[in-house]
Amino acid sequence: MSTSLPNTPQIAGSFFARDHSRHPPSYAPGYKSSVLRAPKQTLVSFDSTLSERTGPAFGHNMIGELDNDLIVNYARPGEAAIGQRILVHGQILDENARPVPNVLVEYWQANAGGRYRHKKESYLAAVDPNFGGFGRSITDENGYYWFKTVKPGAYPWPNGVNDWRPAHIHFSVFGTGFVQRLITQMYFEGDPMIDICPIVNTISDKEAIKQLIAPLDMGNTIPMDMRAYKFDIVLRGRRSTYFENRPEGN
Amino acid sequence: MVNTINYLKETPSQTAGPYVHIGMVPNFCDITGVIAEDLGKAMIGDGTKGERITITGRVLDGAGNPVNDCVVEIWQADANGIYNSPAEHRSGADENFAGWGRCPADKDGVFRFDTIKPGQVPGPNGAPMAPHVSLWIVARGINIGLLTRMYFSDEAEANAKDPILARVRPSGREHTLIGKREGDTVTFDIRLQGEEETVFLDA
Ligand SMILES: [Fe+3]
Numbered sequence: 218m219s220t221s222l223p224n225t226p227q228i229a230g231s232f233f234a235r236d237h238s239r240h241p242p243s244y245a246p247g248y249k250s251s252v253l254r255a256p257k258q259t260l261v262s263f264d265s266t267l268s269e270r271t272g273p274a275f276g277h278n279m280i281g282e283l284d285n286d287l288i289v290n291y292a293r294p295g296e297a298a299i300g301q302r303i304l305v306h307g308q309i310l311d312e313n314a315r316p317v318p319n320v321l322v323e324y325w326q327a328n329a330g331g332r333y334r335h336k337k338e339s340y341l342a343a344v345d346p347n348f349g350g351f352g353r354s355i356t357d358e359n360g361y362y363w364f365k366t367v368k369p370g371a372y373p374w375p376n377g378v379n380d381w382r383p384a385h386i387h388f389s390v391f392g393t394g395f396v397q398r399l400i401t402q403m404y405f406e407g408d409p410m411i412d413i414c415p416i417v418n419t420i421s422d423k424e425a426i427k428q429l430i431a432p433l434d435m436g437n438t439i440p441m442d443m444r445a446y447k448f449d450i451v452l453r454g455r456r457s458t459y460f461e462n463r464p465e466g467n
Numbered sequence: 468m469v470n471t472i473n474y475l476k477e478t479p480s481q482t483a484g485p486y487v488h489i490g491m492v493p494n495f496c497d498i499t500g501v502i503a504e505d506l507g508k509a510m511i512g513d514g515t516k517g518e519r520i521t522i523t524g525r526v527l528d529g530a531g532n533p534v535n536d537c538v539v540e541i542w543q544a545d546a547n548g549i550y551n552s553p554a555e556h557r558s559g560a561d562e563n564f565a566g567w568g569r570c571p572a573d574k575d576g577v578f579r580f581d582t583i584k585p586g587q588v589p590g591p592n593g594a595p596m597a598p599h600v601s602l603w604i605v606a607r608g609i610n611i612g613l614l615t616r617m618y619f620s621d622e623a624e625a626n627a628k629d630p631i632l633a634r635v636r637p638s639g640r641e642h643t644l645i646g647k648r649e650g651d652t653v654t655f656d657i658r659l660q661g662e663e664e665t666v667f668l669d670a
Contacts, residue, residue, distance in 0.1 A: 229554035235669060240480045241610035248482070250608030253529040254659050260669035261635055266590050268601050268616070269670045271552035272542065273567035281502065290501050312475050319553075321506075325490030333486045335496055337536075349501055351493045387483065387490055393554045395542045396670055398612055400605050402481040416482060419610050425479045451475045 230455035231265045232396055233312055241419030248415045249376050265396055270455075272395040275321045277355050284353050285364035287326070291334075291349030298348035300329025300367025302443035305403070305431070309360045309390060312454025316360025322450075323353045323389040324364065331370030331382075340372050365443065371410050383410035383417070392452040403448045406432045480611040483538070487605060491538050492571045507540065507569030510582045514563035517546030517583030521652045522617065525576045526604060529660030533576025537606035539657075541568045541580050543599075548586030584619070590630050597625035597632065604657060614668045617646040617655045631668075640666050 241248075243255035283290040288298045305324075309317040327333045327350065330342035334350050354362040369384050385402045392398070404411050411417055411430065420426050428451070437445035488496035492505040511519070522541070526534040544550050545561040552566070560566075566585075570578040582600075590596035597618050604613045618626050626632055626645065635641045643665045646655035657665050 228556045232670070236477065237669075239476060241482075243610055243613075245610055248608070248610070250482075251610055252608075253532070254534065254606065254608035255529075255610070256613065256664055256667050257529075257660055258638075258640070258664050258666070260667050261631075261638075262669040263631060263634055264591065265670040266596065266631070267550065267555070267588050268542070268544070268596070268599070269614075271550035271554040273551075273565055274553050275506075284502065291498065310475060312477060314473055314475050323490045325486065325493075333489060334498055335486045335489055337485060349489075349493070349498045351489050351498055351501055353502075387481075387487070389483070389490055393552070395601055395603070396614060398540070398603055399478060399480060400483045400487075400612055401478055402484075419481075420479050422479075425476070428476065428478055429481065451478045453477050454474065 228458045229270045229394065230458045231270060232394060232453045232455055235453060239420070239422050239425040245419035248419050251419070265394070269396040270394045272391060272393055272397065274319065275355060275391070277319070280353065280355055285362075287348065287350065287352045287364065287366035290352060292347035296347045298328065298367050299345050302365070303368050304363060304365055304437065304439060304443050304445040305386065305448060306361065306363035306434075306437060306445060307431075307448040307450065309356050309362065309450050309452065311392070311397075311452050316356075317392055317452060318356050318358045318360050320356050320393065321353065321391045322356065322362045324386050325351050326366065326369040326386045327372055329367045329370050331372030342370065342372065368405070376415055380415055381410055383408045383414050388450065390450055390452065394455070397452040399450070399452060401450070402429060404430045405446060406430055482607060482610050483605040485536055485607040487536070487538050487607070488571055491569060495571050505569070507567055510565065510568040510580060512563055515583055516561050516564070519581070519651060520584050521579060521581050522600065522646065522655060523577065523579040523652060524646075524655040524657060526572055526578065526657045527576060527659065531661070533572070533574070534606055534659065535572050535574050535576045537572045537576070537604055537609070539570050539572065539578040540603045541570075541582070542566060542601045542603070543582065544585040544588050546583055546586050548588045550588070587625065594628075594630065595625070597622050597629040599629075602657070609659075613659070614670070615657065615665055616644055616668065617653070618644055619648055619653060620645050621648045635666050638666070640664075
């Protein structure tokens with residue numbers, strides 16, 4: 218996506234300052250794991266250099282045919298994961314509202330019963346032999362991604378005496394600059410567990426939390442097959458470099 | 468009535484959680500057969516130009532315990548100081564070096580990257596920055612991914628002139644950003660909290 222006027226060298230601009238008030242603070246004692254893992258010193262801020270403005274790129278040819286189909290990508294031939302079939306789709310955008318094409322999106326989740334396929338997982342919900350819980354996509358030229366999966370279950374976790382995670386899908390997203398890297402979680406519209414989740418509530422801004430809740434999208438539902446949820450993700454925006462004539466570093 | 472500026476807001480971060488391996492290094496946690504090899508596992512090949520080094524260290528929490536469930540990503544320039552990235556405006560990056568790696572910590576909180584020593588990258592106003600790599604750490608209990616840089620102990624002269632280290636220097640914490648080089652190995656421990664807390668960056 219070009220941000221340059223014709224005949225000007227394309228220089229990737231520096232990033233808008235991150236609005237930390239919309240993110241969780243490092244230290245959030247309601248989420249107990251953060252207590253010993255939160256830096257206590259302030260971050261050292263500086264305008265991003267080439268080291269932050271650049272980032273890795275991944276080719277479309279890296280993606281396997283089933284990478285974005287969690288219903289079958291771990292299943293035995295002819296079988297499928299158990300659960301409510303859903304399509305999750307959306308657009309990766311930046312704060313300038315420009316689509317971010319050709320970037321890697323990775324996602325992972327518990328199975329329909331709320332159990333992860335992981336050696337540290339001990340929840341008594343059953344393991345689904347046909348569900349791995351991992352998938353990935355690279356956004357198309359308009360920044361879109363989509364995948365098929367089963368709706369994850371809610372699960373209890375050791376934090377408070379009786380804390381539960383709402384149904385959620387974890388996302389890892391790359392932008393075009395290393396400091397656009399983002400890991401977040403998607404929640405499902407209408408879930409009463411969202412409001413009482415200690416991890417959701419590490420974010421103090423209620424409006425910001427809404428950005429993590431995917432609405433039911435009946436317009437993209439596949440009739441007689443799967444309902445759709447739409448989850449757009451916004452990465453940090455870059456400043457324009459229209460007026461920068463001097464190629465940086467030369 | 469003024470024009471409207473339709474900026475969007477960045478999506479808030481949420482912790483990667485205890486099962487981050489499923490999504491970022493599935494083979495490492497025994498989810499095999501979906502992808503052939505975990506992404507970012509091998510950074511260099513025979514054709515990669517530059518001096519071979521290993522960057523390794525431990526990630527420790529505020530009690531000094533290993534953060535054995537974290538994932539560390541690294542991003543660096545090639546031997547000539549050029550990034551292999553669509554956002555790099557200079558041409559000529561080493562096509563045999565992507566510059567990015569990803570490593571899950573082991574049970575002792577240890578990560579390891581077999582890579583090459585990066586060249587100098589131009590910084591603000593075009594003056595060179597000292598050789599460095601960028602690191603990003605995510606884990607259960609980390610609410611927003613932590614960015615830091617590792618510089619090299621055998622580059623004292625360049626480090627003294629580095630504009631980012633200059634910003635850190637007055638705090639007396641510059642040493643937390645210097646990887647200790649012994650032979651081909653550079654050791655860089657990352658302390659999330661406590662007396663020797665690593666300097667984390669916002670850029
Ligand atoms: Fe989870």
